[in-house]
Amino acid sequence: MKILHVAQKTKGGVATHMAQLVVAQAAEHGVGNVVIVVGEDERHFFEAIPQSTLRLFRSSARRPGAFAGMARFAHRVIAAERPDILHIHSTFAGVLIRARYLFMRAERRPAIVYCAHGWAFNMQIPAWQKRIYVAIERLLARVTDRILCISRFEQDSAIAVGLPAAKLAMVYNGLPPLDGDVAPAAGFESTTLNLLFIGRTTPQKGLPDLFAAMALLGDRAIHLHTVGDRMDETRSARSNITEHGWKPRELLPGYIAAADAIVMPSRWEGFGLAAIEAMRQARPVVASDADALPEIVRPGISGYLYPRGNVAALADVLAGLDRAELRALGRSGRDLFLAEFTEERMIAKVAHLYRGIAATQPAKKVDSLLDLTK
Structure with missing residues (x-):
């Protein structure tokens, strides 16, 4: 053939x-x-x-x-x-x-x-x-x-x-499965809860919603890291956001390993590859309920969902994140990855x-x- x-x-x-x-x-x-x-x-x-x-x-x-x-x-x-x-x-x-x-x-x-x-x-x-x-x-x-x-x-x-x-x-x-342990990327402080966004700044990916939600969190010990396109300086110059820019795909596992959770604020999404990248490494996902994402990000199993475009609801989810619960969701999310997304x-x-x-x-x-x- x-x-x-x-x-x-x-x-x-x-x-x-x-x-x-x-x-x-x-x-x-x-x-x-x-x-x-x-x-x-x-x-x-x-x-x-x-x-x-x-x-x-x-x-x-x-x-x-x-x-x-x-x-x-x-x-x-x-x-x-x-x-x-x-x-x-x-x-x-x-x-x-x-x-x-x-x-x-x-x-x-x-x-x-x-x-x-x-x-x-x-x-x-x-x-x-x-x-x-x-x-x-x-x-x-x-x-x-x-x-x-x-x-x-x-x-x-x-x-x-x-x-x-x-x-x-x-x-x-x-x-595919990852071979061996992945060394976490540098620049993630253990004193804060570290969130990670991976993707472009296109309207589809909803990054402005995530930035707006981070602005509502005030001085909570939650820090957002982004890998991909950079936002304009006026929107990204905040103390609780670090933009790492585009990285080669082979380096992404290191950033995922350093994060406590991945955030996907998409406005529409035919699948959601970043979600299964996170689940492969036992990291839970906070995602909008857009389109196909609820098929992957399942509450109580692999992460949390909120209504797409609702910045206040996203901020509420982020403010309530707990490290112990995130670890448990990460483990069950990896089981789901192995069952359906290899x-x-x-x-x-x-x-x-x-x-x-x-x-x-x-x-x-x-x-x-x-x-x-x-």
């Missing part, structure tokens, strides 16, 4: 997901049978995969010229490699690559797997934009053999807007999905894969 992955933008969880699949698939099918198309400017996210699998287009920038260049390059690679499975990641690649196949007979294209990694129509955007995104996804589903959803919320949302249920498969993201489990389910597609070729008969949730 030959597999080709393609994405327009990969920064964050998409890069992690793709790299995990490529490493496993290269081991199973041979390095020559796995290809990944990504931007040259994002090559550094894929240093751990076999470099011979990479096919690099010039830029992952989101502007018309870069979109066109990416699409032309990807289609040339697809024509040259002739994959059995074309696995497309995220919205922009999903549109740019699948659109061409609307005008092609089914037997002339590879089998297509598409993963949005968070539906665009679930973002907090005007209703008219949501309708456009839904219409596009419904149209492009016609040339898609399987649509991979990364949470039950994503799957239920897709069914609710009219995407074909028989083409949907739900597979949670997963992570890399091994994710890779096995994607492989099962691929085999289901291969079994239907060349007729491409579509059978339901909803049992993957079991």
Whole structure:
């Protein structure tokens, strides 16, 4: 089986997901049978995969010229490699690559797997934009053999807007276990309760809500550390916040190990990779109740939930945190991680999905894969 992955933008969880699949698939099918198309400017996210699998287009920038260049390059690679499975990641690649196949007979294209990694129509955007995104996804589903959803919320949302249920498969993201003990990162004082935010400053991630909640805590012995984009100086210059900036992914376990809890104030979230990163290291999560997060952050098991966008409620949760209770939640959260969110489990389910597609070729008969949730 030959597999080709393609994405327009990969920064964050998409890069992690793709790299995990490529490493496993290269081991199973041979390095020559796995290809990944990504931007040259994002090559550094894929240093751990076999470099011979990479096919690099010039830029992952989101502007018309870069979109066109990416699409032309990807289609040339697809024509040259002739994959059995074309696995497309995220919205922009999903549109740019699948659109061409609307005008092609089914037997002339590879089998297509598409993963949005968070539906665009679930973002907090005007209703008219949501309708456009839904219409596009419904149209492009016609040339898609399987649509991979990364949470039950994503799957239920897709069914609710009219995407074909028989083409949907739900597979949670997963992570590998960590080898040995992780040394905590420097800069965390033991005299305070240390919270950690990991991510970008995009509206989706809700960092302004977290900063506002920290302002309400006054002189309590609670300190917030952030890894990722920095906020502007006027908002972040507070004595109870330290911004560490972007760090290589291999250093993140050290920051998690130094924290008492991870905070995810997301406004919308198709999955929530930072949550399972925390749970893998027995750290509980304080999260909004946005979208898929309650599937991962379960009160009394792996953390605490509060109503999304409610700064006062977030501040109340943070003010009431207790180290002993956090440690207990961390232990039960790790048990949940091992049961449902491992890399091994994710890779096995994607492989099962691929085999289901291969079994239907060349007729491409579509059978339901909803049992993957079991």
